[in-house]
Amino acid sequence: MTRSYDKTGRLYPFCRDCKHQQENEMSHGLFTSLYEAGKPFALIDCRERRDYVAGHWFGSTNIPLSLFSNRLRFLFKTPDFPVHFLDWQDAASSEAMHQLVAFGFTDITCHKTEKPSEMGRGFVKGEYVWSKAFGEVVAHQIDLPEITPQQYLADYQDAQLFDVRPTAEYQDFTLPNSQSLPNSLLLANVAALKGTGKMSLLHCAGRTRSIIGAFTLMASGYDGPFAVFRGGTQAWQLDGHEREHNANRLFAADHEATDAVAGFLRRWQIPSARVAQDAIAAYAHENQSGLLFDVSDDAATGQPLAHGIIKISGTNLIQQTDRSIARYHVPVTLFDQGSGSRAAFAAFWLRAMGFIVNIVYLDAPLEPTEATNPAISHKGTMHDVVATAGLDQWQKDGVPLYDFRPSPAFNSGHIANSQWQNISAILGQKPAATSVAIIAACTITGSIICDCLERHGWQIAGLYIWDDGDNEPKTMATGGLELPLDESALFAGRHHGVLADARDYLAWEEDLPAEIDTPIHDLWCALLSSAPKLD
Template sequence: MTLPLASVSAPELRQILHSAGEFALLDVREQEEFSREHVLLASCAPLSRLELLAGRLVPCRETPVLVMDDGPDDRLGRAERAARALLSLGYTSVRVAEGGLAAWKADGGVTVNGVGALSKGFGEYVECVQETPRMTPEEVRALMDDPATRSIIIDVRPHNEYRRMNIPGSVNLPGCEVTYRLAEVVTDPDIAIVINCAGRTRSIIGTQTLLNAGVPNRVAALKGGTMNWQLAGFALEYGADRPVPASTPEGRRAARERVSRVAAAYRVRFADAAQVARWREESAHRTLYLFDVRLPEEYAAGHLPGARSAQGGQLVQATDEYAAVRNGRYVLVDDDELRAIMTAHWLVQMGLPQVFVLRGGLEAAAPVLAPHGLERGPEPAPDARGAEAGLAPAEVARLRAETPEPLLLNVGASDQHRR
């Protein structure tokens, strides 16, 4: 006998979204559907991958979880199926949004489009309220060509994105590395700094990060990023192998002076290892996210058990992809607090009420939080599986040579399938 599922009406859902308690709203449609229209505070957790994503997005099984699909027109009944799947995984408080997205809109609820909408909307807010300087591609090109002006272009995207395409001659300082390693690439306050990403949000946040840190240089964001640069008719570089510049003791000292002012100005909070250990003990009843905001290669060299790799800029850029639970605890970890502070000061401004920096950094906390040693290696993909239950490539090739040829189904993301 199938037991009925608990539900939540659109008006009740609105109250929950404005509440101070923990909750997670999971939109269980596919990402393409999600990107066309969704509720702002929802995280995309497609039914097709729900079991793989749920533990990362909602680590505490007691967190109230709300699931949503299209509503009456969703012939697959994905919300109900997702709710039962979550219950089978041990989640104890799961409710289906009555009428789905259709009921939300009928009740006057607002929807947004795109991915990372919350973070992107926050970036637009920052640019408007803090009047973040920006320059058009033509203005940046003129600046670069002016022999009387020294300038540098800093690309704040992750290194894999930078390597894919970048503005020729630019330097890669991903996310919060732009403050942490700035002294390694900008040695004079008279050098003009242009910050770019692929589009807008990370350029805005990177620029304002330097301004918040009190950098004396002229700093501006490239309007529209590399996409706008190319549309303006300027060349891009592909496959650049320039690494992220190594940090130095002198550079870290300069960064510490600036970052300490940011910590005070934005009232960044800290938690020592003993406090985080207590929160770990409570994590079966209250959400705890432990995010390592260093570069992925630093994370792979050694990280705290249970910590997820979320280099600072990406955690701000795509918060909903890392953490679905609102009002949970976020603890940010790095070597010496500096990058964690810069990440935290943005998450605080985004309205997340429980954001903390691990006091003293990784080395100071390791004896308490990693008594058996740090874990090593990259963070495994959520759908990583061994090959023991599958077919080897040679076996697949042999089967494809037979008649009739087998039907091969790729259940991965559509863009990856096309590539």
Template sequence: MSRILTRTPADIRAALLARRELALLDVREEDPYAQEHPLFAANLPLSRLELEAYARIPRLDTPITLYDAGEGLAVVAYGRLRALGYVDVALLEGGLAGWRDAGGELFRDVNVPSKAFGEWVESHRHTPSLSAEEVKALIDGQANVVVLDARRLDEYQTMSIPGSISVPGAELVLRVGALAPDPQTRVIVNCAGRTRSIIGAQSLVNAAIANPVSALRNGTIGWTLAGQTLEHGQARRFDLDATTGHEQAAANARQVADRAAVARLSLAELPGLLAQNTRTTYLIDVRTPQEFIAGHLPGFRSVPGGQLVQETDHTAAVRGARLVLVDNDGVRANMSASWLAQMGWETWVLDDVASERFSERGDWQTPLPELPPAEQIDTTQLGLWLQDEGTVLLDFTSSANYVKRHIPGAWFTLRSQLPQALEQLPTAERYVLTCGSSLLARFAIAELQALTGKPVYLLQGGTGAWIDQGLPLEAGETRLAALRIDRYRRPYEGTDNPREAMQGYLDWEFGLVEQLRRDATHGFQVI
């Protein structure tokens, strides 16, 4: 490998302040990343680098800077990105410690730019809110009130405010007319914590709906800390076909986007924008996944608008890039774009797209590099080999999926922890690799062969093929050859978190505005 380039924390800070494109990548697993990282560092774990790089960093000459906390992962990631064709790759001088030593602010948790922006919005706009006790009193008193949950449907189904309705964030302005046609109905927006409650409620305020609007202060966490009971497994959701007030909602959303200085273009102008090859452009359809699958524009990917605003760093790892948004109603793209523009992104909305242009069907296909060669075996052969003590089966799926179900005898491991995992595994004559589909596992074959010198095989169709054939499964934290650090446990997820963790999360959110002031690279504006 040729001499590895480096960039200093001062270089990164200067690029952020100048709004030049850059991808600052933390290549550790999600849990250590979530413990502390720079504000605009995107998490792209070494384990999944080949699967995600082309989608999240689409331009091969993007300035990329990698870091870790001294584990040596960034050097490996450097080589892999160069092999994928990226030409401007460097390491952060001193890694995470170098950032800290240079006085750089470090942030906890995930999707921090979006969460910090939510706190910034509330501090500047004083978004109206009600406490859990006040909302419960309204519900118990059968007041004229509707509670709209701005999270994803699966999050809503895990736990929800009694009587609430699932309306993910970008749908709020579009659907509120049908859900609260009486202008006297108080609309209350909630999420699990604070961000989507604030952004959702402020979206309705910005769009000038006639109803009184409030955020549920501190979301389901606040509800739980108040000693109140949540519902589980609910299926109440907005009606996709409801059209009440759509024209007015579109006019209001357009005004909000204009105030936020969102740029506009037609479908005919899009090729010219994409031809500017010195810029990174993400093409995003912000409608529901169901609508996207039924028909979408070629080249666009599906990211519902509420989640795009909430998790922008996951979709767009290149800070300073531009985002082109589209819908078919004039509401969801404009409202989502209004927030992204305030978060410092160059944001465009594709206007007046005829319905017949949404001609592509099915899911977006994630761009991948050429798949490495693999000698594959089927489930029958694996079943026979597993009766032989000389076969070791490694499962590279997420730890959550592994604990939920896995092939009996499989060992959970992480690609980034493979050398350490081998120290815990039994002696093997051969290895078989799997994951949900065997796609991720395929990329680990050469590494394992180099480390062990033993034959390595790939399970054709992965664990999914095993499941489809009705073969036996195990569950639980059995045979963990790596720590479960691939996912950070959010304090606002589920219903079994300690009260101290939930309160600590709220306290952390309250402190984000001050952290933003100290960091001073955010570029946030509030209309």
């Protein structure tokens, strides 16, 4: 059964869109039906990351209740966008529905859902499943050449190894003697790659990004020898070998390979245009209903820029598509500088997945901004914030300190006698008999937590917004949390020497095409069968 709400949060007496859906069907086929309708939509799952990764409906976007204030403003431009909400019939889902209305969303359709009896048929586990499943479909359909670690050691040690992840990840760990060549710079370095005269083996930590790189080379018309290093660093460890840390061999150069990139765009008929610096604001306004990304910096992680543009690594944008793109059937614009190689690479992949994409060349870098999206704002009351003196008084009075910051922040430093809490988890608990003090990362999130708990019967002593400089080291502690609710527990040790996790992770990736919605799998196969559009 589907429920719909008006802009005040009142339940409609019947479903506007899917009133004939049977309860026992739950959410099987929901994403496919929305996608095939061809209209803009988002499908939201509000559970915390650990639960979402353990099992979710393919195509849904995870916006955990604990991150609503940040993620909603990152993923949505306006509150009138059609949102389809997965209702898990628990307190956290009810609160998330309340918060969507409080943030001003006016077009919400609520779908009752639950976990099916078994995985498959669109109910999948893992993160970034949209991109990873697509990568595996590519590998299965295109017959990419692959070299195993054993084959490399026996027959290909004269080949060159290239790590196609962003350079920061490469420097953390990589294969011995590997060089850094991020996927986003492949098109700018095709000539240099061929000029080595050697076999090129592309790898990542697992499979997806090496597949992305190899298919990009194939799509560019590259005629030098290359292959995927099957399983990447995880397969290397599974065979008993050590990774290299702190490597700094940078093959990639940000060449102005204008002709090569222009030829690639013509070949695949990817539209592009140059927009003058003083015309960017007008362009962004005219395209405000779409997704606007600046992919000119491989180290970017989603920073806000002027005019509602998000700065993000193009490599990670396409490898983590369902984290960065919640809205389907809306046009995507990729901004880039120089030759546009980063945007061309990302545009090719996004379009292959079914997105409508165009490229805009910039004459100069876009300006960062501290402003959040003003169109998505919370209608609740902002709570007063106490200073450090108030925090000290709470500790003297024995008031319980509940720290609601994300678990990585808590682990890196927290008040020694505070307790880590998560809003989704605490809603299932009985309110404390005495007042509790709230610690949060920002005023908006903290006020939302205070309001939520008060509505559920909790007594709130006050709100403190965390500042690293406020507290003396002697009052602080670190660590204390293992596999918290807001972090993934699936294959968690795969990069930390837990070989069973690495083995299971690689098997999970390869099996994904059989787990996703069949119509989406077939659509991707059809898109991949399209011949390149030659000059």
